[in-house]
Amino acid sequence: MKELVIEKVNQAVSLLKEYDYDMWITFAREISVSPDPILDYIFEDNLTWKSAIIITADGDKTAIVGSLDAESIERRGIYEVIPYIKSFKEPFIKFLKNKDPKKILINFSKDSPIADGLSYGMYLNLIEVLKEAGYEDRIFSSEKLISSLLGRKSETEIKLVKNAIDETLKIFDEVTAFLKEGISEKDVASFVKSKVKERGFGYAWEEEMCPAVFAGPQTGGAHSGPTDKVIKKGEVVNMDFGIKLNGYVSDLQRTWYILKDNEDDAPEPVKKAFKVLIESVEKAASALKAGVKGIEIDTVAREHIVKNGYPEYPHALGHQVGRNAHDGAALLAPKWERYGNLPFLPIEENMLFTIEPRIPVEGYGVVTVEDIVRVKKDGVEFLSSPQKEIILVRG
Amino acid sequence: MKELVIEKVNQAVSLLKEYDYDMWITFAREISVSPDPILDYIFEDNLTWKSAIIITADGDKTAIVGSLDAESIERRGIYEVIPYIKSFKEPFIKFLKNKDPKKILINFSKDSPIADGLSYGMYLNLIEVLKEAGYEDRIFSSEKLISSLLGRKSETEIKLVKNAIDETLKIFDEVTAFLKEGISEKDVASFVKSKVKERGFGYAWEEEMCPAVFAGPQTGGAHSGPTDKVIKKGEVVNMDFGIKLNGYVSDLQRTWYILKDNEDDAPEPVKKAFKVLIESVEKAASALKAGVKGIEIDTVAREHIVKNGYPEYPHALGHQVGRNAHDGAALLAPKWERYGNLPFLPIEENMLFTIEPRIPVEGYGVVTVEDIVRVKKDGVEFLSSPQKEIILVRG
Numbered sequence: 012m013k014e015l016v017i018e019k020v021n022q023a024v025s026l027l028k029e030y031d032y033d034m035w036i037t038f039a040r041e042i043s044v045s046p047d048p049i050l051d052y053i054f055e056d057n058l059t060w061k062s063a064i065i066i067t068a069d070g071d072k073t074a075i076v077g078s079l080d081a082e083s084i085e086r087r088g089i090y091e092v093i094p095y096i097k098s099f100k101e102p103f104i105k106f107l108k109n110k111d112p113k114k115i116l117i118n119f120s121k122d123s124p125i126a127d128g129l130s131y132g133m134y135l136n137l138i139e140v141l142k143e144a145g146y147e148d149r150i151f152s153s154e155k156l157i158s159s160l161l162g163r164k165s166e167t168e169i170k171l172v173k174n175a176i177d178e179t180l181k182i183f184d185e186v187t188a189f190l191k192e193g194i195s196e197k198d199v200a201s202f203v204k205s206k207v208k209e210r211g212f213g214y215a216w217e218e219e220m221c222p223a224v225f226a227g228p229q230t231g232g233a234h235s236g237p238t239d240k241v242i243k244k245g246e247v248v249n250m251d252f253g254i255k256l257n258g259y260v261s262d263l264q265r266t267w268y269i270l271k272d273n274e275d276d277a278p279e280p281v282k283k284a285f286k287v288l289i290e291s292v293e294k295a296a297s298a299l300k301a302g303v304k305g306i307e308i309d310t311v312a313r314e315h316i317v318k319n320g321y322p323e324y325p326h327a328l329g330h331q332v333g334r335n336a337h338d339g340a341a342l343l344a345p346k347w348e349r350y351g352n353l354p355f356l357p358i359e360e361n362m363l364f365t366i367e368p369r370i371p372v373e374g375y376g377v378v379t380v381e382d383i384v385r386v387k388k389d390g391v392e393f394l395s396s397p398q399k400e401i402i403l404v405r406g
Numbered sequence: 407m408k409e410l411v412i413e414k415v416n417q418a419v420s421l422l423k424e425y426d427y428d429m430w431i432t433f434a435r436e437i438s439v440s441p442d443p444i445l446d447y448i449f450e451d452n453l454t455w456k457s458a459i460i461i462t463a464d465g466d467k468t469a470i471v472g473s474l475d476a477e478s479i480e481r482r483g484i485y486e487v488i489p490y491i492k493s494f495k496e497p498f499i500k501f502l503k504n505k506d507p508k509k510i511l512i513n514f515s516k517d518s519p520i521a522d523g524l525s526y527g528m529y530l531n532l533i534e535v536l537k538e539a540g541y542e543d544r545i546f547s548s549e550k551l552i553s554s555l556l557g558r559k560s561e562t563e564i565k566l567v568k569n570a571i572d573e574t575l576k577i578f579d580e581v582t583a584f585l586k587e588g589i590s591e592k593d594v595a596s597f598v599k600s601k602v603k604e605r606g607f608g609y610a611w612e613e614e615m616c617p618a619v620f621a622g623p624q625t626g627g628a629h630s631g632p633t634d635k636v637i638k639k640g641e642v643v644n645m646d647f648g649i650k651l652n653g654y655v656s657d658l659q660r661t662w663y664i665l666k667d668n669e670d671d672a673p674e675p676v677k678k679a680f681k682v683l684i685e686s687v688e689k690a691a692s693a694l695k696a697g698v699k700g701i702e703i704d705t706v707a708r709e710h711i712v713k714n715g716y717p718e719y720p721h722a723l724g725h726q727v728g729r730n731a732h733d734g735a736a737l738l739a740p741k742w743e744r745y746g747n748l749p750f751l752p753i754e755e756n757m758l759f760t761i762e763p764r765i766p767v768e769g770y771g772v773v774t775v776e777d778i779v780r781v782k783k784d785g786v787e788f789l790s791s792p793q794k795e796i797i798l799v800r801g
Contacts, residue, residue, distance in 0.1 A: 125440065216452070349456060349494060
């Protein structure tokens with residue numbers, strides 16, 4: 012992963028220049044207990060005591076850390092290390108005074124978890140020191156920098172996500188062959204997990220709900236785990252699943268229909284809902300390109316579904332993927348309080364978004380798809396081969 | 407782990423009463439990206455959107471969460487769930503107004519990472535809502551509650567740590583048989599890792615430095631990983647190592663001496679330093695009991711070492727262990743800025759502490775031991791069978 016860290020650290024230097032900030036400080040401690048999630052991208056070692064990982068617009072990379080943490084950071088050669096034994100304050104203030112930055116970014120954000128890694132107690136510690144240095148009025152949120160740093164994927168990163176997607180699609184094909192009436196949601200999940208284990212993959216999110224499997228009407232919400240519910244003919248089955256492979260994840264959904272003995276196709280209500288679902292994906296994908304805002308894209312899909320008489324999906328249309336299943340900051344989401352400003356952040360080239368509407372079909376289950384697109388200057392490219400038809404299973 | 411969660415949640419209710427607070431709010435979101443570490447102890451599910459996990463002195467346990475996270479929390483039956491779709495604010499304010507708490511704990515601490523899980527951005531969000539409810543002046547740090555909640559181990563927890571210790575000591579015995587001149591620090595680490603893997607254990611801290619192995623003079627700091635340095639006769643070797651077993655960890659150190667062909671014992675400088683080291687452990691252990699402060703215990707050991715002409719160790723004498731290698735809040739540490747108030751927190755019965763001084767021996771290496779004690783009303787009990795003599799290896 013060292014190449015990826017170097018790539019991101021250098022990208023951070025460029026972004027500081029692009030956005031006209033002088034310095035970015037990630038202030039953390041005891042990260043094995045309480046990690047700042049952005050460190051995964053720019054740093055590879057442990058931090059035990061109060062530590063500042065500092066990147067500046069002039070290209071300096073500096074780590075002010077407790078002495079016992081110093082050696083392995085030095086060995087990697089990415090950061091210049093300033094070790095301390097008793098007190099963080101003196102070397103930190105000395106460093107600041109020397110650089111005299113006018114605009115300093117720190118990791119807090121009301122809306123973006125990945126840009127909000129500074130804890131409140133650590134904020135209080137930092138402000139105390141910055142006051143002593145007379146710099147307390149020079150701090151700004153790193154949200155915009157982090158949104159671009161994580162959002163703008165390199166070709167290497169896109170390839171890694173694509174690999175995870177390809178392996179996930181293979182498992183979906185195997186699920187199609189495995190599905191039948193009489194097995195439970197948990198049986199299907201166990202089958203998927205056996206493939207994950209056999210192939211040495213990780214999970215894109217917590218294992219208990221990865222995959223999430225939903226069969227028939229009265230199924231759980233999108234974030235609950237599979238149950239003992241047995242799959243019956245005439246039911247819609249869907250799955251939300253992603254793997255982690257070489258540090259990058261997939262996050263995809265597929266929908267199946269278990270045919271009754273006398274059926275050759277899904278019933279009309281299921282087909283109609285699925286058609287509207289796919290149309291909503293296509294309309295959203297057509298509208299998505301660099302420069303638009305997430306709320307516009309969510310609205311396109313949401314309105315199409317509602318206009319056709321279905322309830323709106325109770326979540327965002329899509330999120331970014333990368334190292335995490337919910338990656339980056341900008342979201343394809345409605346203007347709901349719970350999403351804060353994320354639907355309004357600019358969408359940039361090479362961001363990777365899921366598109367994942369859902370429609371409940373009374374008496375059958377819920378139809379969903381989730382595919383992943385790469386944002387380009389004038390449109391999108393699907394990284395997953397998108398589901399266009401409900402998959403029929405002769406169960 | 408459900409029993410342990412119920413145990414901790416009920417312990418939290420008792421502690422709220424004992425310390426005279428009305429309510430404890432853990433306010434979190436997207437915890438797979440940005441977790442509040444205390445949630446591991448009191449909660450088992452995922453949280454995606456702004457969520458409040460609330461425990462009150464009158465015994466109520468409530469989770470106000472995004473609707474898609476609700477079902478699996480409900481299934482466990484520990485928390486009463488209040489789900490929301492668009493906005494967290496309304497159900498949260500309604501709940502607060504109904505309870506009308508006078509003193510509310512939230513998770514921030516300038517000194518204790520485990521009690522500092524609230525991010526600064528989330529703090530800003532919380533304060534905004536509390537202001538709207540008129541409750542912004544009723545908040546306090548949960549540090550004291552969390553220090554006792556994690557520190558006061560139950561018998562079940564002590565047994566789990568003891569199991570991890572016992573398995574670690576077995577591996578140390580195997581290392582004694584494996585050690586010889588000509589193998590590298592990395593070879594020793596690989597041997598230990600093969601045992602960990604074979605037995606299905608986890609690591610107590612990041613794998614790259616677990617175990618940490620140091621051979622001879624000019625070795626790295628306590629927090630750096632093993633190197634290609636080859637072990638020679640006449641060198642001191644030590645190891646810092648811990649496993650995770652059933653969710654609880656060990657953290658122990660042992661020191662070996664590789665005999666030269668003409669030696670039957672370690673040389674005088676090594677023996678003398680090791681004797682002083684063990685005396686410092688014994689003195690610290692004799693002074694440790696419920697009610698003292700960590701700084702007093704650190705001082706006993708540190709002064710004994712310095713009095714004997716050795717440099718003081720550049721870290722704390724000991725920390726708590728439990729689910730993490732650095733567990734709880736109270737520390738056996740000196741009054742250094744980097745430890746904040748942790749050396750001054752009260753030491754309570756059933757806290758588990760490491761005792762781990764170190765002494766460099768010019769030309770030979772560093773002698774260290776690390777054992778784990780359980781604090782009792784009037785003294786301590788060693789959970790690990792403590793190292794008293796340097797282990798001699800005929801290499």
